[in-house]
Amino acid sequence: xxxxxxxxxxxxxxxxxxxxxxxxxxxxxxxxxxxxxxxxxxxxxxxxxxxxxxxxxxxxxxxxxxxxxxxxxxxxxxxxxxxxxxxxxxxxxxxxxxxxxxxxxxxxxxxxxxxxxxxxxxxxxxxxxxxxxxxxxxxxxxxxxxxxxxxxxxxxxxxxxxxxxxxxxxxxxxxxxxxxxxxxxxxxxxxxxxxxxxxxxxxxxxxxxxxxxxxxxxxxxxxxxxxxxxxxxxxxxxxxxxxxxxxxxxxxxxxxxxxxxxxxxxxxxxxxxxxxxxxxxxxxxxxxxxxxxxxxxxxxxxxxxxxxxxx
Numbered sequence: 520x521x522x523x524x525x526x527x528x529x530x531x532x533x534x535x536x537x538x539x540x541x542x543x544x545x546x547x548x549x550x551x552x553x554x555x556x557x558x559x560x561x562x563x564x565x566x567x568x569x570x571x572x573x574x575x576x577x578x579x580x581x582x583x584x585x586x587x588x589x590x591x592x593x594x595x596x597x598x599x600x601x602x603x604x605x606x607x608x609x610x611x612x613x614x615x616x617x618x619x620x621x622x623x624x625x626x627x628x629x630x631x632x633x634x635x636x637x638x639x640x641x642x643x644x645x646x647x648x649x650x651x652x653x654x655x656x657x658x659x660x661x662x663x664x665x666x667x668x669x670x671x672x673x674x675x676x677x678x679x680x681x682x683x684x685x686x687x688x689x690x691x692x693x694x695x696x697x698x699x700x701x702x703x704x705x706x707x708x709x710x711x712x713x714x715x716x717x718x719x720x721x722x723x724x725x726x727x728x729x730x731x732x733x734x735x736x737x738x739x740x741x742x743x744x745x746x747x748x749x750x751x752x753x754x755x756x757x758x759x760x761x762x763x764x765x766x767x768x769x770x771x772x773x774x775x776x777x778x779x780x781x782x783x784x785x786x787x788x789x790x791x792x793x794x795x796x797x798x799x800x801x802x803x804x805x806x807x808x809x810x811x812x813x814x815x816x817x818x819x820x821x822x823x824x825x826x827x828x829x830x
Contacts, residue, residue, distance in 0.1 A: 534551075535551040535554075535636075535639055535640070535643065536548075536550055536551050538635075538636055538639065539636050542629070542632055542633060542636060544633070548636065548640065549640065551643060554640055554643040554644050554647070555643055555644075555646075555647040556647070557644055557647070558589070558643065558644035558645065558646065558647025558648040558649075558650075558651070559647045559648065559650070559651045561585060561644075561648055562582065562585060562586075562647075562648040562651035562652055562655070563651060563655075565581060565582065565585055566578070566582065566651075566655055566656075569581065578656070579656075579658065582652050582656065582658075582660075583652075583660055585648060586645055586648050586649050586652060586660045587660075589641050589642075589644050589645035589648065590645050592641050593638050593641040593642045593645060596634055596637045596638040596641060597634065597635075597638040599634050600630075600631050600633075600634025600635050600637075600638060603627050603628075603630040603631035603634060604631045606627040606630075607624065607627045607628055607631060610623055610624045610627055611624065653748070653751070658744070659744050659747045659748045659751065661738050661747060661757075661759060698729065698731030698732055698733055698756075699729040699731065699732050699733070699784070699785035699786075700732070700733050700734075700735050700758065700782045700783065700784040700785060701722075701725045701729065701732045701733070701734055701735065701784060701785060701786050701787075701788065702735045702736070702779040702780075702782065702784040702786070702787045702788070702811065702815075703718075703721075703722070703734060703735070703736045703743065703746045703787075703788045703789070703790075704736065704737065704739075704743065704776065704779070704787075704788075704789050704790075704805075704807055704808040704811045705718065705741065705742025705743055705745075705746065705789065705790035705791075705805070705808055705825075706741060706742055706790060706791060706792050706793060706804070706805035706808060707739060707740050707741035707742070707743075707805070708741060708792070708793050708798055708802065708805075709741055709742035709790050709792065709793040709794065709795075709798075709805075710740075710741040710742060710744070710745060710793075711793060711794070711795040711798055713793075713794050713795050713827075714742055714745070714790065714793055714794050714795060715745050716828075717790070717794055717825050717826075717827070717828060718742055718745050718746055718749070718790065718825060719745075719749055720828070721788050721823065721825045722734070722746060722749050722750075722753075722788070725786060725788065726753060726755065728786075729785055729786075732755060732785070733755065733756040733757070733758055734746060734747075734749075734750045734755050734756070734757050734758065735757075735758040735759075735760060735779050735782050735784060736757075736758075736759065736760070736779075737759065737760050737761055737762050737772070737775045737779075737807075738759045738761055739762070739772075742790050758782065760775045760778035760779050760782070761775065762774070762775040763775075772806075772807035772810075773806075773807060773810050775807070776807060776810050776811045776814055777814070779811060780811075780814050780815070780818055780820070783820075784815075784820055785820075785821065786820065786821040786822070786823060787811055787812060787814075787815035787820055787821070787822045787823070788823050788824075788825060789808040789809070789811055789812045789822065789823075789824050789825065790805075790808060790824075790825040791804035791805050791808045791809050791812075791824070792804045792805060794825075794826070794827050812824060
């Protein structure tokens with residue numbers, strides 16, 4: 520295992536430390552750096568213990584389960600914070616100007632803010648564990664899935680309104696790609712060094728054309744995992760349109776293409792088969808990648824097929 524250093528894409532100029540300091544808690548929160556160290560240490564310990572043992576065959580399941588546990592916990596904490604925000608809205612709507620109502624509103628606001636901090640702390644542990652997983656294995660983890668009385672506002676009401684506006688803005692920002700979408704679909708077998716080089720070339724070209732781009736893919740194994748790794752290295756926002764096999768069966772990869780097209784991409788990149796001669800000889804092109812290219816043309820979206828580098 521490599522010694523832990525905070526990766527650039529996880530650093531946030533101590534935004535978490537600033538966030539927790541503003542809460543005014545009697546008990547201090549762990550620092551951002553200590554949470555990142557914890558996530559890395561947990562993954563390091565897991566991989567070190569199972570290395571060269573019979574459990575090594577199940578390394579992927581165990582590693583992803585560890586990361587997924589923190590992802591699930593962050594979601595549960597965030598849902599609790601959302602319920603506190605619902606309470607804030609109800610209290611703000613029915614505020615009667617009394618001291619008791621003011622105290623209750625302050626408590627709901629504090630609970631929501633504390634929940635946001637706890638969710639962020641859990642996400643930091645998750646992201647550090649996921650980074651350690653990628654560094655050690657080369658695999659990229661991705662998540663699956665009333666009237667008021669009186670003519671003035673108290674300090675608690677102002678803070679509650681600000682908190683509500685902030686969370687709406689934050690969640691809107693997370694849901695909004697924030698820039699042009701570049702869609703990519705590639706063959707699972709296209710995961711050789713030659714494939715990776717050309718995929719990265721294509722994505723670097725797209726980033727030069729659309730500097731504020733977001734990358735959209737289904738997260739399938741092989742070439743799409745390589746594209747996800749590129750997005751993490753470049754700090755490019757990632758949008759996952761996962762194939763839902765439970766709902767759509769064999770048609771799921773093609774229904775996922777419909778989701779990609781619905782994002783109104785500026786360009787669709789496809790790699791229908793490996794560019795490695797030994798890997799693609801006699802093999803059939805990857806149907807879902809070809810289908811995305813066809814859908815792009817039908818919808819008037821620019822389509823670029825990734826090919827072997829010209830001599």
